[in-house]
Amino acid sequence: MIKARNKSMKAFGESLANANEQLKIINQPDGLTRFEEKFKETGESQLISKEPEIFQINIGKMCNQVCKHCHVDAGPDRKEIMTKETMQYCINALAKTNIQTVDLTGGAPEMNPDFKWFVSEIKKLNRHIMVRSNLTILVSNGFEDYPKFLADNKIEIISSLPYYTASNTDRQRGEGVFEKSIKAMRILNEIGYGKEESGLIFNIVYNPIGAFLPPKQESLEKDYKRELWNKFGLVFNNLYTITNLPISRFLDYLIESGNYDNYMNKLISAFNPSAALNVMCKNTISIGWDGQLYDCDFNQMLELPLKNGSPRHIKDFDTEFLNNRVIVTGQHCFGCAAGAGSSCGGATA
Amino acid sequence: METYYKPEDLPKFDTMKEGSPELWEKFSDWYGAVFAEGALSEREKTLIALAVAHAVQCPYCIDAYTQASLEKGSNLEQMTEAVHVACAIRGGASLVHGVQMKNVHAKLTM
Numbered sequence: 267m268i269k270a271r272n273k274s275m276k277a278f279g280e281s282l283a284n285a286n287e288q289l290k291i292i293n294q295p296d297g298l299t300r301f302e303e304k305f306k307e308t309g310e311s312q313l314i315s316k317e318p319e320i321f322q323i324n325i326g327k328m329c330n331q332v333c334k335h336c337h338v339d340a341g342p343d344r345k346e347i348m349t350k351e352t353m354q355y356c357i358n359a360l361a362k363t364n365i366q367t368v369d370l371t372g373g374a375p376e377m378n379p380d381f382k383w384f385v386s387e388i389k390k391l392n393r394h395i396m397v398r399s400n401l402t403i404l405v406s407n408g409f410e411d412y413p414k415f416l417a418d419n420k421i422e423i424i425s426s427l428p429y430y431t432a433s434n435t436d437r438q439r440g441e442g443v444f445e446k447s448i449k450a451m452r453i454l455n456e457i458g459y460g461k462e463e464s465g466l467i468f469n470i471v472y473n474p475i476g477a478f479l480p481p482k483q484e485s486l487e488k489d490y491k492r493e494l495w496n497k498f499g500l501v502f503n504n505l506y507t508i509t510n511l512p513i514s515r516f517l518d519y520l521i522e523s524g525n526y527d528n529y530m531n532k533l534i535s536a537f538n539p540s541a542a543l544n545v546m547c548k549n550t551i552s553i554g555w556d557g558q559l560y561d562c563d564f565n566q567m568l569e570l571p572l573k574n575g576s577p578r579h580i581k582d583f584d585t586e587f588l589n590n591r592v593i594v595t596g597q598h599c600f601g602c603a604a605g606a607g608s609s610c611g612g613a614t615a
Numbered sequence: 616m617e618t619y620y621k622p623e624d625l626p627k628f629d630t631m632k633e634g635s636p637e638l639w640e641k642f643s644d645w646y647g648a649v650f651a652e653g654a655l656s657e658r659e660k661t662l663i664a665l666a667v668a669h670a671v672q673c674p675y676c677i678d679a680y681t682q683a684s685l686e687k688g689s690n691l692e693q694m695t696e697a698v699h700v701a702c703a704i705r706g707g708a709s710l711v712h713g714v715q716m717k718n719v720h721a722k723l724t725m
Contacts, residue, residue: 429690431690431692433691434690434691474685474686476685478682478685478686479686480686481687481688482657482688485656485657485658485687485688486688489658489688
């Protein structure tokens with residue numbers, strides 16, 4: 267088992283904290299099938315976007331947790347936080363579009379000091395907001411009022427809980443995280459989250475705790491619902507299974523544990539054309555903490571910006587240039603196209 | 616170190632179709648059907664396979680069905696219990712033969 271971290275890879279000056287070092291490894295000429303070649307099995311020559319439907323905004327890399335698989339390399343030491351000025355650019359851009367869904371992520375998005383202001387401003391535009399909350403932040407000092415704030419604004423909450431037992435969850439997310447997550451879920455349930463009649467949506471994300479693909483979403487959701495109800499009396503709406511992509515800390519884990527080659531081969535052999543055609547970058551625009559635009563959160567972490575003349579910064583946002591754009595791909599994209607597919611909304615095929 | 620069991624041999628399993636493709640096809644179809652969701656879930660069937668893999672002590676099967684169990688959503692506690700079931704039956708199967716020993720012993724001794 268690899269050791270738990272208390273700081274990001276960046277804080278320790280590790281080479282894999284650098285996006286270029288990650289790209290050197292995953293895109294090395296190792297004889298493995300290239301994603302761009304394999305993608306042609308879909309019957310299409312390139313991955314092309316549709317009209318954006320989701321605005322996914324990473325409002326900072328700061329996090330109260332240091333999960334072993336984090337593709338953001340987030341942690342308490344990260345200082346990259348979206349400013350109010352950049353948030354305003356996001357709001358200006360959003361106001362010019364019909365994009366109905368805003369997906370706020372991080373780090374722990376709640377740790378951005380302007381989080382509440384940002385949410386309130388987006389609500390004025392009458393858009394649906396999802397927040398990727400790690401749960402433990404909701405029971406941390408200074409954040410106790412956040413569950414009610416989220417409920418008052420009808421925010422959909424999406425939270426990682428990689429398993430329904432403490433040992434498995436804590437191995438990935440840190441000692442004591444499961445217990446705090448259960449405490450936060452209890453608070454969320456008490457104010458109506460996860461209960462059908464409340465209209466307050468609470469979804470859970472499963473990530474494999476190691477070098478393997480996720481189980482079938484439907485059957486795992488049944489297991490989660492049964493176990494969380496029987497053991498803790500907790501409810502939630504949907505379970506999303508998400509595949510770990512070979513980048514950042516998960517890449518570090520794959521290399522350290524000697525699983526890298528097998529994992530890449532597994533992803534490639536599990537390539538599913540219908541999953542490849544339904545990847546989330548087709549209808550998502552990802553915005554970095556500094557306002558840079560990307561095809562997805564993973565490209566953002568690999569510092570692979572939009573290409574082919576698309577605008578690079580939220581200040582220059584223009585949907586006309588974003589529809590039907592060629593999406594930037596690489597070997598990491600096999601992660602979203604493997605098996606039943608993977609996206610921020612779970613399986614895609 | 617050279618070994619009879621090599622991890623890289625597992626993906627070569629389907630080379631067994633060479634020489635008898637019809638039998639391989641029948642085996643593959645049947646194998647796939649056995650593990651499909653039925654009265655038992657895929658997860659339960661995979662745990663049974665993991666237990667049997669230990670009973671027959673097949674390193675390929677242990678490797679494959681440990682991964683498969685994780686990919687069906689089982690945890691280490693469930694997988695360990697499955698292995699114990701296999702071991703209990705193996706151990707019990709030996710122990711119950713003690714009755715044969717007792718029978719022979721009873722016949723031969725006063």
